[in-house]
Amino acid sequence: MSRRTEPGQRSRRPTPTDDELVVGSLGGSTEAFRLLVERFQRPVLSVIARMVGDRSLAEDLAQDVFIKAYRKLDSFDRQRKLSSWLFKIAHNTTLDHLRRSQLDTVPLEATSSHGDDSWEVLPTRDEDGPERRAEHAQLMSGMSAALGRLPPHYREVLVLRFQQGLAYHEIAEITGLAMGTVKVQLHRARKRLAKELAEAGFAPPGRWQEEKPRKRHKGSVTTGTGDP
Amino acid sequence: MTVHDDKRHDDGQRSESLRLGEGAQWDNRLRTSHCRRVDSRLERWLAAEDADDTAEAEGALAVLFSAWPNPLPRTDFAERVLIGAGLRPLPAVYPWWSRAVIAVCLLLAGLATAYVLPLVFNLVQLVAPSQLAGGVVQTFVGLLSRFDELLAIWRIGARMVAPSVLIATSPQVVLMLLALTASSVFIFRGLNLLLSPPRSSGYVQAH
Numbered sequence: 475m476s477r478r479t480e481p482g483q484r485s486r487r488p489t490p491t492d493d494e495l496v497v498g499s500l501g502g503s504t505e506a507f508r509l510l511v512e513r514f515q516r517p518v519l520s521v522i523a524r525m526v527g528d529r530s531l532a533e534d535l536a537q538d539v540f541i542k543a544y545r546k547l548d549s550f551d552r553q554r555k556l557s558s559w560l561f562k563i564a565h566n567t568t569l570d571h572l573r574r575s576q577l578d579t580v581p582l583e584a585t586s587s588h589g590d591d592s593w594e595v596l597p598t599r600d601e602d603g604p605e606r607r608a609e610h611a612q613l614m615s616g617m618s619a620a621l622g623r624l625p626p627h628y629r630e631v632l633v634l635r636f637q638q639g640l641a642y643h644e645i646a647e648i649t650g651l652a653m654g655t656v657k658v659q660l661h662r663a664r665k666r667l668a669k670e671l672a673e674a675g676f677a678p679p680g681r682w683q684e685e686k687p688r689k690r691h692k693g694s695v696t697t698g699t700g701d702p
Numbered sequence: 703m704t705v706h707d708d709k710r711h712d713d714g715q716r717s718e719s720l721r722l723g724e725g726a727q728w729d730n731r732l733r734t735s736h737c738r739r740v741d742s743r744l745e746r747w748l749a750a751e752d753a754d755d756t757a758e759a760e761g762a763l764a765v766l767f768s769a770w771p772n773p774l775p776r777t778d779f780a781e782r783v784l785i786g787a788g789l790r791p792l793p794a795v796y797p798w799w800s801r802a803v804i805a806v807c808l809l810l811a812g813l814a815t816a817y818v819l820p821l822v823f824n825l826v827q828l829v830a831p832s833q834l835a836g837g838v839v840q841t842f843v844g845l846l847s848r849f850d851e852l853l854a855i856w857r858i859g860a861r862m863v864a865p866s867v868l869i870a871t872s873p874q875v876v877l878m879l880l881a882l883t884a885s886s887v888f889i890f891r892g893l894n895l896l897l898s899p900p901r902s903s904g905y906v907q908a909h
Contacts, residue, residue, distance in 0.1 A: 504789045511780040519779075520772040529773050536775070537783050544787040594771040613741050614770050635760070636767040664759060668751050677740055677748055 492556040500547055511540050514557060517638055518564050524633040525568045527622050535571060539564045554647075561638070561648045565630065572626050613676060620670035628663035635660055743769060804892035811885035814878050821869055 490498070490509065498506025518539055523532035542563055543550075550559055621629055627649070634645045642660075646653045671677060740748075747762035776782075784790040869875055 504784060507787070507789060508780050508784055511783050515775045515779050516772065519775050523773045532773065533775065533779065537779070537786055540783040541786045544783075544789075594774060610741060610769065613744060617766070617770060632763075636764045637770075637772070639764065660760075661756065664751060664763060667763075668748055671744070672748070676744060 493552055496547065496550060496552060496556060499544070507544060510556075514560050515540075517557065518560055520637060521561065521630075521633050522564055522568050524621060524637065525626065525629055526571065527618070531571075535567055536564070539567050542567065555644070558640075558644050558647055561634065561640075565648050568630075569626060616671060616674050616676050620667055620674060623670055624663060624666055627659060628666060631656060631659045632663045632667060741766075800892070804888060804896075807885040807888040807892070810881050811889060814882040814885065818875070818878050818882065821875060824869075 490506070492510070492513070495506045495510040495513070499510060515536065519532055519536045522535050522539070523529055526532055526535065539560065543560055546563075550556070621632065624632070630649065631645055634640045634648060635642075640648070642653050642656050645651075645660075646656045649656065651659070668677075743762065743766045747759060747766055750759035750762050781790065785792055
């Protein structure tokens with residue numbers, strides 16, 4: 475990975491690569507590990523927060539992830555992407571927690587895009603007036619609730635694919651599933667999420683049809699109404 | 703919308719087919735019978751799902767997710783990770799300067815005690831123990847019949863009051879007594895806080 479120099483930092487040292495941070499951390503540099511944490515804290519926290527639906531719990535679990543990562547850093551294969559490895563640890567940690575809590579669905583989390591510095595403030599579109607922004611906030615709450623009603627494995631693939639923008643093979647590596655299974659789960663998860671949103675009133679009535687079960691054919695992606 | 707598998711009860715709860723876990727919250731506020739105005743990004747995604755256009759649906763859903771704000775970690779998140787990993791010591795609950803204050807108070811308390819004790823002894827010597835004991839015994843024996851014996855205690859007490867007031871009103875003694883009081887309060891609170899178990903500070907011990 476090439477060195478990165480951020481704007482306004484020409485006079486400073488270039489930003490270290492992930493590999494350099496790993497090497498530095500393994501060499502005992504606290505600063506290197508701190509930079510590593512700061513680089514990946516937001517994506518790891520975001521994924522876990524969407525999975526468990528509770529921000530403060532997500533922070534605790536995210537801390538756990540990085541502590542485990544530090545302790546297992548000597549076993550990290552530097553040929554792999556560090557982000558995928560961290561997401562893998564996050565995947566295991568989060569699923570362990572959900573199993574221990576015996577939760578399939580998670581409560582609605584409060585999300586706010588304004589007036590709260592613990593959440594990202596995203597730029598608003600030019601055409602959005604106050605009413606549209608309020609509707610958007612309501613939609614995001616609806617998305618959160620709908621996502622919380624999905625089974626954990628559906629939630630996870632949706633978050634990894636659409637929030638983190640990971641490729642199928644990366645999601646397969648993180649979840650330990652075959653790539654074909656990841657595609658099937660993504661397909662089903664999307665349909666299920668759409669259904670949940672439609673039932674919550676975020677789409678016109680009659681707009682979203684419950685999927686009819688189809689016969690399984692070898693080698694094709696099939697959809698079903700229930701969980702695999 | 704056609705529901706095939708789910709049987710909806712009047713109170714809005716799903717059937718067992720959707721595996722509700724313990725503590726799951728069912729948010730009935732969102733289940734309205736009226737349609738909201740559909741967000742254009744949501745509309746685009748739903749249209750793509752309707753058309754079974756996977757590429758378009760994924761693109762549209764990615765746009766929808768990108769409009770969803772993510773939680774930001776706390777500013778001391780990395781620091782707490784370093785402490786949990788053992789790379790930084792746990793911060794002292796009370797900073798060094800508070801301990802310095804307690805040490806100075808201990809010193810002042812020692813000095814104040816050394817200064818005030820001789821004054822206390824002088825005060826005590828004004829009324830010899832034997833005299834005080836004698837007056838109390840006499841008073842106790844003749845308490846009911848001899849009223850004037852009660853005055854012996856009163857006279858001893860009166861003898862003590864005047865010099866005490868005289869000593870107590872001197873500026874040095876007043877200052878020292880105040881310093882002693884303040885020092886005692888600080889020492890007591892400081893020791894109490896130092897010796898009590900630390901409060902939870904949110905540091906995670908990885909399991």
